[in-house]
Amino acid sequence: MTLEAVDVRRAYGDELVFDGVSLSVSPGEVVAVIGPSGVGKSTLLRLLALFDAPDAGTIAYEGTDVWALSDERRLEYRRRVGMVFQEASLxxxxxxxxxxxxxxxxxxxxxxxxxxxxxxxxxxxxxxxxxxxxxxxxxxxxxxxxxxxxxxxxxxxxxxxxxxxxxPDVLLLDEPTSDLDPRNTAVIEDAVLEARDRGIGVVVATHDMHQARRVADRTAVMLGTEIIEVDETETVFDEPSDGRARKFIDGELIY
Structure with missing residues (x-):
């Protein structure tokens, strides 16, 4: 199924995390979300996983606004999504x-x-x-x-x-290899590609731009309170349309 966030807004009290953010993932596609720590990548994944409701905007599965449904119907959609957090809880x-x-x-x-x-x-x-x-x-x-x-x-x-x-139909990964050695990182990345080949849509939030290049079909750049760029991964890294994305990728923007 296609999962998408459309013009979503999320704030904690007076602190705005992001506003007007849109992102989609289709079956058999890997989408990377890159950006500095604290920019809201994990918060976006929690909205996509239906753990939290957006303050505004829509989270839609197959075109259905999930938060407009009953709790029981929404649970059916939540069960179709898998999420892996930064730290394993076994x-x-x-x-x-x-x-x-x-x-x-x-x-x-x-x-x-x-x-x-x-x-x-x-x-x-x-x-x-x-x-x-x-x-x-x-x-x-x-x-x-x-x-x-x-x-x-x-x-x-x-x-x-x-x-x-x-x-699952969709797999959400929150910095899944941030503390791993190269061997374990490679195993996880291979598993991501295998999941994609099985038709699962994958969204991976990562600060590792090399990882995004290796596994993602499309990449979104999240800065400030918005996604400033989203395109095919090669295009985002080699020919981004937003100058801020270029500076972030080149390490010229410090957060």
Missing amino acids: FDASVRRNAAYGLRVRQPWPDRIRHEFARFVGGANGTGDAIEALETVGLAEKGDQNAESLSGGEAQRVAFARALAYD
Whole structure:
């Protein structure tokens, strides 16, 4: 499904985070949102994930204004979105149980994934083998290991697998590799591209412009309280239309 924010505004009290921001992601597309720390990238992802409502504007799935729906209908859309935060939050349980958590809490499952349940988790109540999702991030062999024994990079890979296991329509990633070494970063980036190839729309908020170049089909530049540029990634980095985007990419704007 296509997910879009249209002219959204968000403020916390008197502090304006952004205003008039629009962004969309289509199935099988990776969109990167780059910008300095504190500019509002995480806030935008929370709006897209339906954790928070915009103060103005629209969050639309397949053209439907989701915040105009009942709580029950809105929950149906929220369940079609996966989100991976900057820091993995895993339970004191096996890697497999952590990876299967998203499937367990989404019962009863939509028709489109019910028949896949056995393949993903292989057991009652989502407690069996989340094999495919863990294989995507290279951790299938650690399925029986306690998640608390993992390295930080491995834990983040499990968090990614947990979001991927229930086959979301859209995957939102908030600085997913900011504290990871090159090896774990490469695994996550490969998993992002695999998700795109499966038809999942991906939005990744990152301050790593090299990462945006590697994985994103389109890139949005967020500065101040607005998105000042959004285009194909190559165009944004090589021929941006907004001079501020050029200066930010070249490191000439300090925030």
